Amino acid sequence: MTKHLSIIFASLAVIFLSACGQGDVLRVDEVVVNLSPVDGNPSSGYMTIHGGPDDVSLVSVIADDVMRMEMHETVEKDGMAQMQTLTEVAVPAGEKVKFEPGGKHLMIWGVGSGSIQRGTLRMIFIFSNDDRIQVDGVIRQVGGAAAETADEDDTTDEDSAS
Ligand SMILES: [Cu+2]
Secondary structure (H helix, E strand, C coil): CHHHHHHHHHHHHHHHHHHHHCCCCCEEEEEEEEECCCCCCCEEEEEEEECCCCCEEEEEEECCCCCEEEEEEEEEECCEEEEEEECCEEECCCCEEEECCCCEEEEEECCCHHHHHHCEEEEEEEECCCCEEEEEEEEEECCCCHHHHHCCCCCCCHHHHC
């Protein structure tokens, strides 16, 4: 009798292992925040979402260290580029969904100075199946001289002579 049971448990274990080991896993990577060079203007966020075994939707993106974050899409209307707010974004099973310049993007207001100094923004992506995926997005300073001063604190500094 006990022999039988252990065989059943063993075969169950194999089934679980194989279920974990194959197929697509819902995940988010290549998360980037392009910090606005103008104080008060929104920054933009981009990422790649990899669909899992089931069709889901991205329903929200949140971060503790921002004032406000929205999902947007740039669409052309009467020859003009316009932005519209998205309430959810479909992520079909096994497919890649990209947020990228000129298309879907995150609009981010008020990125905290702590995150800016650290160079990363901790974000949580919330999906319709209740999956919550936490990713540290890389903050990039774009179009400003501020980016140069932040990470050059040794050797070649001009004012180290003073
Ligand atoms: Cu926008």
